Amino acid sequence: MKQITWPEGKKFAFTVFDDPDAQTVEDGEKVYSFLADLGFRTTKAVWPIRGNGIPSDNGGTCADEDYLQWVLDLKQRGFEIAYHNATSHTSDRAETIRGLEQFEQLFGSNPRSMAFHYNCDENMYWGDHRVSGYRRAVYNAMTLGKNKNRSFGHVEGHEQFWGDQCRERITYVRNFGFSDINTLAACPLMPYHDPARPLVNLWFGCSEGSDAKSFKRVLQTQKRKLIDEAGCCIMYTHFGHGYVQNGKLDPVFCELMTDLSKEAGWFVPVSTILDFLTEQRGTTTLTDRQRSRLETRWLWEKVRVGSN
Numbered sequence: 001m002k003q004i005t006w007p008e009g010k011k012f013a014f015t016v017f018d019d020p021d022a023q024t025v026e027d028g029e030k031v032y033s034f035l036a037d038l039g040f041r042t043t044k045a046v047w048p049i050r051g052n053g054i055p056s057d058n059g060g061t062c063a064d065e066d067y068l069q070w071v072l073d074l075k076q077r078g079f080e081i082a083y084h085n086a087t088s089h090t091s092d093r094a095e096t097i098r099g100l101e102q103f104e105q106l107f108g109s110n111p112r113s114m115a116f117h118y119n120c121d122e123n124m125y126w127g128d129h130r131v132s133g134y135r136r137a138v139y140n141a142m143t144l145g146k147n148k149n150r151s152f153g154h155v156e157g158h159e160q161f162w163g164d165q166c167r168e169r170i171t172y173v174r175n176f177g178f179s180d181i182n183t184l185a186a187c188p189l190m191p192y193h194d195p196a197r198p199l200v201n202l203w204f205g206c207s208e209g210s211d212a213k214s215f216k217r218v219l220q221t222q223k224r225k226l227i228d229e230a231g232c233c234i235m236y237t238h239f240g241h242g243y244v245q246n247g248k249l250d251p252v253f254c255e256l257m258t259d260l261s262k263e264a265g266w267f268v269p270v271s272t273i274l275d276f277l278t279e280q281r282g283t284t285t286l287t288d289r290q291r292s293r294l295e296t297r298w299l300w301e302k303v304r305v306g307s308n
């Protein structure tokens, strides 16, 4: 892979894609004001509406005025606000469109990037449809069939179909997670288009740091690798999962991020990094061979370390 020359003389790139699961305003603000003070401008996904069903999660939504004001303030401070489905439960087409319209109204434009929420059946090309061919059978065996045929957002005519909206409104969708801190080493072609999954414009990969424990472990063990490789880390996490205990921000997380902030990294939102990669190298349309290599790598990691 050709080395990237990062802007502003920076040696590597580091950002975070944070899902809203289990996140409250009070604890979330502790994480974000800390990151902001250190100079990080990362990406926070939201649920724009509350929805009519039973929430799968107790994290806040933009239907709550305090939460909304906080998120608008984060946007003002330079964080990217991204999409995490309309809400935390499955939405039909009408509800998804309501969520997207609400997002546009609240934040002044469509989301640039998104990640699917695990619980939602309107996800696109998700569950066992993330992989193709024989790999689908392997995936279903590993997951005991619980994600078999349960994503319908890309299925035209289905009541949960919204793939046309996704293609029209959203540029980048998160896909495979890897244990390598250098997301670009694991997923060198990102952002990429997959012609077998045409309703998503461009996919991106991420590095696995889904809760405080795994986030810290990745930074502790691999920070040097990221810098030495002049790489790019899109850390995927839930700041609602274990970063604040009894009202206090995890001290090890604080120490690791403070150290990282002193390195010459480019600490900008996910979409800014993906736009930059697109500008520098264009985008790739996957060949069958490239798709097969990427899916196999991810599936193998899933067997080994349980990647998302």
Ligand SMILES: [Zn+2]
Residues within 6 Å of the ligand: 019, 020, 021, 084, 116, 117, 118
């Ligand atoms: Zn989620």
